Each structure stands twice: as structure tokens, then as C-alpha cells.
Amino acid sequence: MTIKPLIILPDPVLRQVSAPLERVDDAVKRLADDMLETMYDAPGIGLAAIQIGVPRRILVIDVAKEGEEKAPQVFINPEILGASEDRSTYEEGCLSIPDYYAEVERPAAITLRYLDRDGAERQMEADGLLATCLQHEIDHLNGVLFIDHISKLKREMVVRKFTKAAKLRGSKAI
Template sequence: MASIIAVEKQKLKNPPLELRYLGDRALRQSTKRVAKVDQELRQLAREMLQTMYTADGIGLAAPQVAVQKQLIVIDCEPDNAANPPLILINPTIKRLSKELCVAQEGCLSIPNVYMDVTRPQVVEITYKDEYGRPQTLQATELLSRCIQHEIDHLNGVLFVDRVDNALALNQELSKHGFSAKAVKPITEETK
């Protein structure tokens, strides 16, 4: 069954939702599980996709638009109209690989800041799709990283919290007008 969340992959003059940025409390609150997958939730997913495409993103979690629900939209191929976006409702990580990889990440809530982050190479998740059906997905490469990054958002964690090089991070944040005080570093104890 094809995705029923169909939106044009284009930039809108006025995206339907307002992005929140580093320092906003909405990004640090934990989210609530979605109890019912209905038309209202699908409309929210549609608006999140429109907002994400407008901002040139490949992933967006509901807290980034100040909605405290466990809802994520992902599209690792925004330039490919034939590739449908992924809608993840109540995603849960079931397994992470022991193999790690380092890659540069950015975030729509921290524009123009790109830093290296170490994450497991493979992730396996369970979630509900936009029809409310249970699904399982194993992802590698960019999709794996994107899923982990967006699930972090559902737990009030931002990618900058996972950056090991604090000095480079602080320089990069201040260069783009963000306060390093908004970062909550994840240590071995809090992982």
C-alpha cells in the first residue's frame, strides 16, 4: 500500500508550521505516544513534510514544530518524486549495531551548524505507519543516522549534545548565533 501522505516535494513561500530553534524549551520536552492514528495526525504529518521540504531537510520530528507527539517524517531523497517519505509513529529502537560510524550531521533546528557525530551503523526499529499498522524496519547508512537523529528529538536530545569536540562545537554555535549553554552534553553515563 502506497503512502497516503502525498505532498509535493517543493519549497513553499509560507510553510504551514513554525520551526523551533536551539534554546527553545519545546525541543527539550519529552513526547507522548500517539494513542490514535487518525486524519488529524495524518494532516500534521503532511504539514511537517511541507515544512521540512521548504527548509531543505530530510527529517523532522514533531517537537521541532512544538508538538509533543511521537511523530517523525523522513525523506532521504527529497529530489526524487518517486520515493515516498517515511512516516514513523511511536518509533522504538529494538536494536543498534555494535559497529559505529562517524558522519557529519546538521539539524533544521540549528541551521548552518554541521558537526561530526558517532552513531551505530545499523538501527532496527518498530513503529506504526500512517495507517496505524505495526511495522519493523532495519536501516543503514543515511537512513539509519536520520532515524536515530529524529528519535533523539522525541527524547529531548539534539545532535549537538552528542558532539565530542566541545571546542569546535562552541565556535560553530557562536558563529551562527547560538548559545553553547543550550547544549546538554551526553556523557557515557547518560547514554
């Protein structure tokens, strides 16, 4: 397993829509393993492939609490089939927008269809932190960032801050 460098805002790669995976093979499994290693190293609880520069519809999540055994999950070509009308608000952060957090409201529960690490089709109900994390990471696959769910003023301030930091580092800007 290899820790991959994270793509950081304002890199335009984060706005790409990820393409579905045609099959689950050894290369996809290695990608999932690398993503998990990268996520744990960061540390984070979720990571979409686009965040390491791979525009494919795969994400990894582990919402185990500190002190609990790791519970890594791999979701390939995830699709939200339904969402509850009930809403929940969590303070979200993002490995691609380091050290910035904001309250985001999303559906409290979702129904999801996806392929697992072995390529088997699965369907699940998710609520709480898992539902929030899945929605956050699926947004990434669609080129959407959690800051798109906050006020325009706050979003513009965050983008400006990260654009300025990227210029100081000599990176790409939006």
C-alpha cells in the same frame, strides 16, 4: 497542508520529551502531512514533531537523493529495538540548528518498531543514511540534539552563538 514555523535553538521546547500518540486518526495524518510540507520547504531530510512545537512521538523522513522521486516516510511512536556494534560517521545538520554541521558517530544499523501513517505496526532494519536520520529524529523525541553527541566545548560554543542570536531576535533563551 501547511508549512509550520520551526523551533530554533536555544528554545527549551527542543529539550522536551515527546509523548506517545494514543491512536492514528485524521488529525495525526494532517500533522504528518504538515510536517512533510515543512521539511521539504526547509529543505531537510527529517523532521520530528517537537521541531514544530508538537511534543508527540511522530517523525517524518525522506532520504531520496536529489533528482530521485520523493519517498516520504512517516514513523509514529518509533522505538529502536536494537543497534549494530558497527559505527558510522555522518556530517549531521538540523533544521532547528540552522547552518551548523558536525561529524556525529552513531550505530551503522538499527532495528526499529513503529506505526505507519495508517496505524499499522511495522518493523524494519535500517542502515546508512536512513539509520542515521532515524536516530537523529528519535533523539529529538527524547529531548536530545545532535550537538549532544559532540564535544562539550563545541556544544557550548554553538549554544552560546544561538542564544546570542535569539536575544537579538527577542526570542526565548535557555
